[in-house]
Amino acid sequence: MFEDIRAACRRDPALYGIRSAEVLLYPGLWAVWSHRLAHPLHRAGLPLLPRLLSQVTRLLTGIEIHPGAVIGRRLFIDHGAGVVIGETARIGDDVTVYHRVTLGGRGWRRDPKGSRRHPTVGDRVVLGVGATVLGPVRVGDDAEIGAHCLVTADVPAGARLRAGQARETPDRSDLGPLEGPARDGPVHSWPPQGPATDVPARRGLPMQETPDPGLCAGNQQRAAAAPRTREEQRSRR
Numbered sequence: 001m002f003e004d005i006r007a008a009c010r011r012d013p014a015l016y017g018i019r020s021a022e023v024l025l026y027p028g029l030w031a032v033w034s035h036r037l038a039h040p041l042h043r044a045g046l047p048l049l050p051r052l053l054s055q056v057t058r059l060l061t062g063i064e065i066h067p068g069a070v071i072g073r074r075l076f077i078d079h080g081a082g083v084v085i086g087e088t089a090r091i092g093d094d095v096t097v098y099h100r101v102t103l104g105g106r107g108w109r110r111d112p113k114g115s116r117r118h119p120t121v122g123d124r125v126v127l128g129v130g131a132t133v134l135g136p137v138r139v140g141d142d143a144e145i146g147a148h149c150l151v152t153a154d155v156p157a158g159a160r161l162r163a164g165q166a167r168e169t170p171d172r173s174d175l176g177p178l179e180g181p182a183r184d185g186p187v188h189s190w191p192p193q194g195p196a197t198d199v200p201a202r203r204g205l206p207m208q209e210t211p212d213p214g215l216c217a218g219n220q221q222r223a224a225a226a227p228r229t230r231e232e233q234r235s236r237r
Contacts, residue, residue, distance in 0.1 A: 004029055007074040011096055027061035028077030028097075035065045042067035069103075072123070086118035092141070093123045100130040106152075111135075122157065 008023045009015045015023055023029065034057040042050040050067035058064040063080045065071070068087040075091060077083055079099035085091070089103040103119050111117035119133040122141035130148040133139065140157030148163045155161065 001033065003074055004032060004076075007076050007094070011076050012078060026080075027063060028080040028083075031057055031061045031063035031065055031077060031080060031083075032071065032075055035067070035069070035071060038067040039069070039071075069118075088116045088136075089118035090120040092121055092125065095121055095124070096126045098127060098129045098131075098147075101127045102132045102134075104132070104134050106135045119151075 005023055008026060008029060009020050012023075034053060038050040038053040038057075041053070054065060054067050061080060063077060063083045065083075065085045066087040066089070069085045069089045069091070071085075071091045072093040072095065074094045075097070076095070077097045082100040083097060084102045084104060086104050091103075103121070105111045105117035116136050118136065120136070120138045121127070121133070122139055122143065124142045125139055126144045127133070128145055128147035128149065131145045131151070132149070133145065133151040135152055137151065137154050139145065139151070139155045140159065142157055143155050143159045144161065145151060145155070146160070146162040149161045150163075151161065
């Protein structure tokens with residue numbers, strides 16, 4: 001217990017001076033200590049009680065560690081919300097785990113019952129926020145898995161994995177509502193406008209007549225040749 005407290009104080013920048021006493025409130029420590037009680041009961045074949053202890057700890061801390069998981073010394077779970085460690089997971093010494101990390105399997109279709117279906121994590125590994133490691137893969141010693149990385153294959157020792165970063169998009173505030181979509185979504189008009197009421201008319205420009213697509217070519221010619229005013233009708237007579 002004392003080396004767990006010492007490891008947390010060394011790796012968390014928020015713990016210094018008199019604030020070091022706050023380490024006793026960290027849910028990651030309570031989850032690790034609870035697992036150290038549940039794991040021997042699980043190995044002894046005692047039914048129900050180890051899993052009950054694990055679920056009560058999950059309810060209190062938000063961290064779920066299966067009693068069957070093997071955890072090394074000085075594991076530090078920072079924040080801890082949403083951490084899931086599966087039954088056959090193996091974690092080495094001096095590992096740091098941030099919140100929303102999952103050491104899980106690949107699903108019931110691919111993982112038969114009783115098989116080793118969870119990752120093996122080496123010593124001094126750092127698992128960043130939201131990192132997900134699935135399947136019976138091995139993460140080598142001193143590796144760093146960045147935030148939100150998805151790992152489904154072995155990671156060599158000392159590797160540094162990083163997920164894609166967010167990129168800035170061009171500013172479209174200089175475009176009017178008719179040149180492109182607005183920031184909060186596309187521009188819609190209601191009721192729907194026909195072909196004669198086009199975009200230039202909405203801008204105050206003269207509207208051009210558009211032939212009716214329902215008329216065939218002959219009807220269009222006859223309609224164009226037909227008199228449109230009474231003066232044209234009198235002149236043709």
